[in-house]
Amino acid sequence: MSASGSGHEPPNGMPPLEAGGAEDASAATASGTPRLASQKSVKSGPGRVSRLGKAVRSVAGKGPPPGPTRPEFWRSPLRGPWLTAVFGLVLLFGITVLFVTGLVSYAAYNPDLAAVNDQTPDKGWLGFYLFSWPTSPYWLYRLTQGVHVTLGVVLVPVLLAKLWSVIPKLFEWPPIRSASHALDRLSLLLLVGGAGFEFVTGILNVQLHYIFPGSFYTLHFYGAWVFIGAFVVHVTFRLPRALRAVRRRLGEPAAGTEEAAGLVAPHPAEPTISRRGALAMVGLGSVALLVVTAGQSIGGWWRQTALLAPHGRDPGSGPNGFQINKTAASVGIRPSDVGPAWRLTVRGPGGQVDLTYRQLLAMTQHQAALPIACVEGWSTTDQQWSGVRLTDLAALVGLGVHTPEVLVESVQRGGSFRSAVLSDRQVRDSRSLLALRVNGATLSPDHGYPARIIVPGAPGVHNTKWVTRLTFGEPA
Numbered sequence: 001m002s003a004s005g006s007g008h009e010p011p012n013g014m015p016p017l018e019a020g021g022a023e024d025a026s027a028a029t030a031s032g033t034p035r036l037a038s039q040k041s042v043k044s045g046p047g048r049v050s051r052l053g054k055a056v057r058s059v060a061g062k063g064p065p066p067g068p069t070r071p072e073f074w075r076s077p078l079r080g081p082w083l084t085a086v087f088g089l090v091l092l093f094g095i096t097v098l099f100v101t102g103l104v105s106y107a108a109y110n111p112d113l114a115a116v117n118d119q120t121p122d123k124g125w126l127g128f129y130l131f132s133w134p135t136s137p138y139w140l141y142r143l144t145q146g147v148h149v150t151l152g153v154v155l156v157p158v159l160l161a162k163l164w165s166v167i168p169k170l171f172e173w174p175p176i177r178s179a180s181h182a183l184d185r186l187s188l189l190l191l192v193g194g195a196g197f198e199f200v201t202g203i204l205n206v207q208l209h210y211i212f213p214g215s216f217y218t219l220h221f222y223g224a225w226v227f228i229g230a231f232v233v234h235v236t237f238r239l240p241r242a243l244r245a246v247r248r249r250l251g252e253p254a255a256g257t258e259e260a261a262g263l264v265a266p267h268p269a270e271p272t273i274s275r276r277g278a279l280a281m282v283g284l285g286s287v288a289l290l291v292v293t294a295g296q297s298i299g300g301w302w303r304q305t306a307l308l309a310p311h312g313r314d315p316g317s318g319p320n321g322f323q324i325n326k327t328a329a330s331v332g333i334r335p336s337d338v339g340p341a342w343r344l345t346v347r348g349p350g351g352q353v354d355l356t357y358r359q360l361l362a363m364t365q366h367q368a369a370l371p372i373a374c375v376e377g378w379s380t381t382d383q384q385w386s387g388v389r390l391t392d393l394a395a396l397v398g399l400g401v402h403t404p405e406v407l408v409e410s411v412q413r414g415g416s417f418r419s420a421v422l423s424d425r426q427v428r429d430s431r432s433l434l435a436l437r438v439n440g441a442t443l444s445p446d447h448g449y450p451a452r453i454i455v456p457g458a459p460g461v462h463n464t465k466w467v468t469r470l471t472f473g474e475p476a
Contacts, residue, residue, distance in 0.1 A: 064173035071255070074168045077268035080252035081245035081261050083275050087162035087282075088242050092235060094155045099228050101148035105375060106221065108133045108141050108459050113405060114421035117462075119217030126225055135429040138456035142373035145459070146297030149377025152202050153293045153308065157285035159195060161278075169262055187233050194227025206308070206376050208325075215416075296378040299323070299371065309378060319441035322380045323372070325460060328445040332413035333466055338450055342411075344434070348472040350398020357450045360436060363388045368431035374460035385454045387435035390427045394472050403427045404473035408453055411468045417461040422453070427472075431456045434467060 064070050107130050111118035134140065170192075176182045198220065205216050212219055241261065253259035255266040273281070295306035303309065303323070315321050328338075344355045367386045373379035394403045406427050409419045426432055435454045436443065443449040448465030455463060 068171040069173040071266050075265050075269040077271040080264045084165040085242035085245035090158050101144045104144045116419045119215045120221040135456040140457050142379045150294050154286045154290050157282045161282045187230050190230035191234050197223045198227050299379050299381040319439035320444035320447050324446050331415040337411045345469045346393050348397025353396045372460050384439050385435040386437045387433040390432045407471040408464045409469040410464050410466045420462045426455050
């Protein structure tokens with residue numbers, strides 16, 4: 001075909017494409033061949049139009065390129081709607097629990113009280129569910145955050161198996177078939193990317209590897225909302241199909257049918273394991289992760305089984321021999337900061353009082369058996385704390401039974417949460433102490449000597465260590 005040979009018939013039996021007027025357009029429509037819109041704008045001769053049409057027809061006729069875009073590339077006999085649906089339904093339950101416990105964890109910080117409590121600014125309506133965090137039951141945060149972290153780790157094999165089961169769908173050809181298909185692909189991108197982001201950042205946080213470009217709290221919070229939005233859309237459109245697939249039991253539809261959903265291999269290899277065996281293998285992986293993770297939330301002897309818990313922060317033995325997160329050295333505490341010159345400053349409507357360590361010991365001491373539970377998922381068993389009630393300290397500056405919230409400040413110089421605001425409910429609880437001793441011994445430097453906060457049900461970072469100032473009734 002020559003560049004100017006408009007009278008020659010092109011290959012595939014197609015009529016010649018010419019830069020004509022209305023008659024050509026009518027003829028193309030009548031022959032059943034759609035006319036390319038770009039033909040109308042080509043003014044430099046029929047040769048260029050012919051080459052464009054030939055290129056379009058050539059690409060369309062070749063089909064998907066070699067590799068994963070071709071259905072025959074995928075040969076696993078296990079893939080199919082049934083296996084994908086089973087993994088999907090497990091994730092539906094698990095991710096729902098993860099999301100709810102994640103929201104609960106955020107609420108436990110009482111972010112509406114003060115800016116120092118909130119690491120996720122500009123949350124707007126995303127904080128619609130927030131409520132004043134209770135002090136009873138005192139183990140509530142320990143339970144909800146333990147479930148959140150442990151379940152997140154346990155679901156990793158299921159998530160990976162689900163992604164493996166649907167990976168042919170990620171290479172569909174053509175990548176985009178229509179506007180609705182493009183939206184569906186975008187939701188899948190947000191779903192898969194969001195899941196990966198949330199699980200990876202969560203596991204890194206558990207291991208205390210803060211390598212993200214910004215605050216973990218902010219990234220994980222907003223990442224969760226992006227992910228859950230895509231997750232809800234995905235579940236809305238896929239749940240009916242998943243339920244139908246599960247009802248088929250282990251039988252799978254034929255490849256290429258609508259029921260196969262592009263997951264069944266047209267030329268499967270010989271199976272080396274059954275679908276039930278695959279489920280059992282994934283389940284055993286989750287059980288193994290449960291065994292090496294749950295101990296950090298249970299605490300006590302079970303912590304020895306927590307092989308995935310952060311290491312290198314052994315608190316030693318004795319009365320202070322229980323888990324710590326940030327050490328005195330890691331946040332820049334100097335001996336002079338907590339030495340004989342240390343003072344506790346208490347401020348309130350009635351003025352200001354400065355107390356030495358000896359004066360605090362001379363006040364009436366109270367005891368409370370409470371655990372420490374952190375956002376990373378670890379927690380201790382109940383420790384026996386003793387010290388001065390926060391309400392007694394508030395009384396020194398003219399406050400009675402209606403004690404307001406308190407701003408707690410630490411001498412630490414680096415790191416996050418050097419200060420926190422406790423709600424009036426937390427302050428008024430008789431178990432809320434400025435602790436001076438634990439398990440009958442003076443606090444160790446890493447556990448907050450000379451004084452630290454201990455509040456029932458509060459996240460570990462709100463049990464501020466190395467306290468130097470309490471300001472009652474003044475918002476931060």
